[in-house]
Amino acid sequence: MKLSQLLFIVLISSLAGMVGCNPLTEKGPDVSQIQADVTIQHLEDELFASKSVQDVQNFLAKYPFLTKVYFTDTPSGESSPSDSLLASHLYENIRNNSLQGFKQQLDSIFSEKTHPLEEELEKAFKHVKYYYPDFKVPKVATIVTGFMGNDLFVSDSLIIIGLDYFGGERVQYRPQVYTYQLRRYQPESIVPSLLFFLSDRYNRITPDDRTLLADMVGYGKSFEFVKHMAPQTPDSLIIGLSEQNLTRTYNSQTELWAFFVENKLLYETSDLKKQKYVGERPLTPEIGPEVPGSIGRWIGWRIVNKYMAKNPDVTLPELMKTADARKILQESGYKGQIDD
Structure with a gap:
């Protein structure tokens, strides 16, 4: 046969x-006494509050790590875009009514009540500290851009989560990947995906x-x-x-x-x-x-x-x-x- x-x-x-x-x-080990506090910066709220291209430029200047490590391509395909070009594209996106509705969907999905991302990350990082006591919890930020940035950026000191990629089947838009890959783009995929990238530090x-x-x-x-x-x-x-x-x-x-x-x-x-x-x-x-x-x-x-x-x-x-x-x-x- x-x-x-x-x-x-x-x-x-x-x-x-x-x-x-x-x-x-x-169940895993007892990590209840381990400190691994996580405070997520929801940059999408500040971005979507921008009223002009200049506001977006100010936003990018306030968070320079976004331009350096998160936005690797613009919709026009230009790598490492200038802040002015990037700001123009971002402002055009956030002014789009459909994207604003999409963000509202994501806000609902990633609320503390429906998907407590901070709590899940804290549990995971407590386990990391259990096995690796010298581990330092990185800064964590989320953002929604209409798929202009990467899905994830993970380093020793910084994690950026593109929430627009991880809305799952209930949202208006999905990332442009093959159908078989969509299984990895749902809210429950965020923490295991981050941990997989984090494993490179120790593997x-x-x-x-x-x-x-x-x-x-x-x-x-x-x-x-x-x-x-x-x-x-x-x-x-x-x-x-x-x-x-x-x-x-x-x-x-x-x-x-x-x-x-x-x-x-x-x-x-x-x-x-x-x-x-x-x-x-x-x-x-x-x-x-x-x-x-x-x-x-x-x-x-x-x-x-x-x-x-x-x-x-x-x-x-x-x-x-x-x-x-x-x-x-x-x-x-x-x-x-x-x-x-």
């Missing part, structure tokens, strides 16, 4: 609920290891980081797969792993070939018509997950410091097996 056929089979019906690939309890890799295995394990460590920092977040939200896809993938991992081994892909170094398995794609047709894209990232997480299960004394910081992907694979004992 071909793998493409096997992917339609639910191996054991009782496994349908076992879609999570992490033994970490949803050690071997620079000269260009293998697909190294890429897979690198992604797996980042997903494991997110799960530890937001233990109640569903795995499907962390990795961007639907529950149905995650269940089918979990139940088919023995065959998926066999494909990687039999085709000698783990130590592949060709960027073109590697991107077929860890790059952004809706599907992985090389394996089968129902195999989701970026399947190598998920398998990398399984490897890391089994490594942590086999080595319970290894802490998350120790995992993140372990740069040797082959060591993690060997000590994981992972061969595509489903959890007992």
Whole structure:
């Protein structure tokens, strides 16, 4: 039987609920006594209060980090736009009645009552401080521009969230991305997405290891980081797969792993070939018509997950410091097996 056929089979019906690939309890460690205060600057309110282009220019001068790191392109395609050009485009956008209505929708979605973003960020940052006591909570700002800026900017000291990207299915406008990517652009995606980028600070890799295995394990460590920092977040939200896809993938991992081994892909170094398995794609047709894209990232997480299960004394910081992907694979004992 071909793998493409096997992917339609639910191996054991009782496994349908076992879609999570992490033994970490949803409760996580006790972080109640850790201080990680977050105060979000809602820059969109100040921006939309502007009454002229000059007001917008004054706004940009007040928050120079926006021009430096958030607005990388203007609608005309010019990179690193001047403040005057950027201000003109922004003012044109905020004067648009449709965008004003869009902002009202976002205000409603991201109110403290419906989506307490500050509270979620504080919980996540408390977990980061639990594992990394030297962690300093970055400044957090939100903004709405009509998709003129990036979706997220994350650095050690500053986080900027473009709320217009994360309104979800209920809002008037969605970001111009492929349909399969929209799953990652909803209110619940903000915190895990931020944590994924934040993991880069701690995720050690071997620079000269260009293998697909190294890429897979690198992604797996980042997903494991997110799960530890937001233990109640569903795995499907962390990795961007639907529950149905995650269940089918979990139940088919023995065959998926066999494909990687039999085709000698783990130590592949060709960027073109590697991107077929860890790059952004809706599907992985090389394996089968129902195999989701970026399947190598998920398998990398399984490897890391089994490594942590086999080595319970290894802490998350120790995992993140372990740069040797082959060591993690060997000590994981992972061969595509489903959890007992």
